[in-house]
Amino acid sequence: MATHLIIGAGNIGTPLAAKLVARGDSVRVATRRGTQLPGTGAIALDAKDAAAVTEAARGADTIVVCSNPPYPEWAARWPPIFAALEEAATATGARIVLMGNLYGYGAGSGVMGVDTPLATTEKKGMIRVAGWNRLLDAERRGDLRVAEVRASDYFGLGAGANAHIGGNFFGPLLKGRTAWCVGDPTQPHAWAYLPDVVDTLIAAADADQTGRAWMAPHSTSISRREIVAQVNSITGRNGTARSYPGVVFGAMALAMPFIREVKAMSYQFTAPFLVDSAESERALGITATPWAEALSATLDSYGRQV
Known part of the structure; x- marks a missing residue:
C-alpha cells in the first residue's frame, strides 16, 4: 500500500x-x-x-x-x-x-x-x-x-463554473441560451x-x-461551436456560443485582476491549440475516455433535461 x-x-x-x-x-x-x-x-x-x-x-x-x-x-x-x-x-x-x-x-x-x-x-x-x-x-x-x-483545459464533474467548458458554458446551453467564450469559439482546442x-x-x-x-490524454480537440452543435443535438435545445466582444473583454480585464490574467492567455483560443499524448499513453498504459461518453456524463452532471 x-x-x-x-x-x-x-x-x-x-x-x-x-x-x-x-x-x-x-x-x-x-x-x-x-x-x-x-x-x-x-x-x-x-x-x-x-x-x-x-x-x-x-x-x-x-x-x-x-x-x-x-x-x-x-x-x-x-x-x-x-x-x-x-x-x-x-x-x-x-x-x-x-x-x-x-x-x-x-x-x-x-x-x-x-x-x-x-x-x-x-x-x-x-x-x-x-x-x-x-x-x-x-x-x-x-x-x-x-x-x-x-x-x-479540463472538463467534467467538478471542473468548476469558470472552466472554459465548465458550468458557465454548459449551463446556458442546457437552457438554450448563449455561452460566452474567451477567444474564437470556432478554433480547435484540446479538452481533457x-x-x-x-x-x-x-x-x-x-x-x-x-x-x-x-x-494527459485528451478526449477531443473540437471547437466550442462543434460542442454546442452536439449538445443541441442531444438535448433538443438551441444554444449558441459567442466570443466576448473585444471592448467588453478589455474592460473586464481592466477591472478584474483574474480576467486580466485570463486575457494574457487568450492566445490559446485564437488558433488551434492541440496536444500529442501518444508517447505518454503508451508508456503509462493510459487512454482517453471516448468523447461521446465523457460529454454524456458531463451533461448528466449539470442536470440535463432531454
Whole structure:
C-alpha cells in the first residue's frame, strides 16, 4: 500500500484522493484549512512553509501537488511553494508529482508534446517553467525525484463554473441560451476529461520514470461551436456560443485582476491549440475516455433535461 501526500483539495485533488483511497492507498490531504476528505488524513498547512510540508511528507512515497493559487497571486506564491517542495522531497525521499498545464509552451507552439520546447513569454507560464526547472536541476544533482503531468483545459464533474467548458458554458446551453467564450469559439482546442487527468496523475505516481513530463490524454480537440452543435443535438435545445466582444473583454480585464490574467492567455483560443499524448499513453498504459461518453456524463452532471 502506497502513502501519498496530496497538496490541494480542489477540482483535481479531491477526485484524486477519492480514487487513491478506493484502491486502498493511504492518503493525507494538506490544505490551508485542513480540508477533511473521506478516508484521508487532514493536514492544515501553508504550502510555502518548507518545515510544515517536510513534516507532512515524512513516510510518504509521493507528494502530489494539485494546488492552484489564484492567478494574480502566482508570482508571490509559486516560487516559495517550489522551494518548499524541493526541501521536503530532499529531506524525506518522497517523489514529487506536479499537476501542470500547457502555459509553459507559449503561443505558436504547434501540436504540443512533452518534448516541445518550453518557450513561453507569458508571465504565469514563465513562473511554472522556472519552478519545473528548479526541481529538474535538483533531480539531476541526485537530491530528489520529480515528474509533471500536463493537460490542456479540463472538463467534467467538478471542473468548476469558470472552466472554459465548465458550468458557465454548459449551463446556458442546457437552457438554450448563449455561452460566452474567451477567444474564437470556432478554433480547435484540446479538452481533457477530469477523470483522465486523475488517472494520469496516478499512473505517473506509480511509474518508475521521473525527471520528465507526462501528457494527459485528451478526449477531443473540437471547437466550442462543434460542442454546442452536439449538445443541441442531444438535448433538443438551441444554444449558441459567442466570443466576448473585444471592448467588453478589455474592460473586464481592466477591472478584474483574474480576467486580466485570463486575457494574457487568450492566445490559446485564437488558433488551434492541440496536444500529442501518444508517447505518454503508451508508456503509462493510459487512454482517453471516448468523447461521446465523457460529454454524456458531463451533461448528466449539470442536470440535463432531454
